[in-house]
Amino acid sequence: MADALPPDDDDILAWVAYVHGDAELFQRSYAGQNVYIPESVPLNHHLCKCLGLEVASRLCSEIGGSAYNVPIQKVRINARRILVLILSWAGMTINAIAEASEITARQVSNIRADLRGDGFLPPARRAGDSFNNERF
Numbered sequence: 001m002a003d004a005l006p007p008d009d010d011d012i013l014a015w016v017a018y019v020h021g022d023a024e025l026f027q028r029s030y031a032g033q034n035v036y037i038p039e040s041v042p043l044n045h046h047l048c049k050c051l052g053l054e055v056a057s058r059l060c061s062e063i064g065g066s067a068y069n070v071p072i073q074k075v076r077i078n079a080r081r082i083l084v085l086i087l088s089w090a091g092m093t094i095n096a097i098a099e100a101s102e103i104t105a106r107q108v109s110n111i112r113a114d115l116r117g118d119g120f121l122p123p124a125r126r127a128g129d130s131f132n133n134e135r136f
Contacts, residue, residue: 012037012068019062020055030070039064084111085120 012035016023029050038060041047047056080101087097094112098105115121 012063012070015059015063016051019059020051026050027070032070032072034067034069036067037064081111081115084108085115088112088115088121 013023013027016026020026037047038045041053041056041060041064043053045056047059050056051059080103083101084097087100092100094105094108097108101108112121113124116123
């Protein structure tokens with residue numbers, strides 16, 4: 001790692017990878033969160049639990065004193081989209097899908113709209129439509 005140049009932007013995952021060599025555990029632990037990196041790290045800090053004291057201390061010395069948004073993993077987003085698709089085809093309601101996938105009903109509706117636009121679900125029913133398929 002000593003030969004690599006430090007990241008020149010505020011990409012927290014690039015910094016964790018620079019300091020630790022791998023950012024996957026950090027991203028899984030903090031995905032979608034705003035994480036404050038202190039200037040120094042106490043032994044019981046969540047960063048120590050995730051990265052270990054040595055790595056957490058180095059990360060704090062490099063970029064401490066700022067908050068960073070940790071991006072959500074693309075894989076998790078795709079998995080959620082696939083789950084909504086499967087549950088939609090299985091006939092579940094928006095609320096049931098939201099509960100099963102641990103997201104909001106609005107997120108389910110947005111994902112389903114995207115799936116319709118991509119051709120994976122049939123067009124949304126409108127008031128007065130006369131077909132019997134209640135799933136969509």
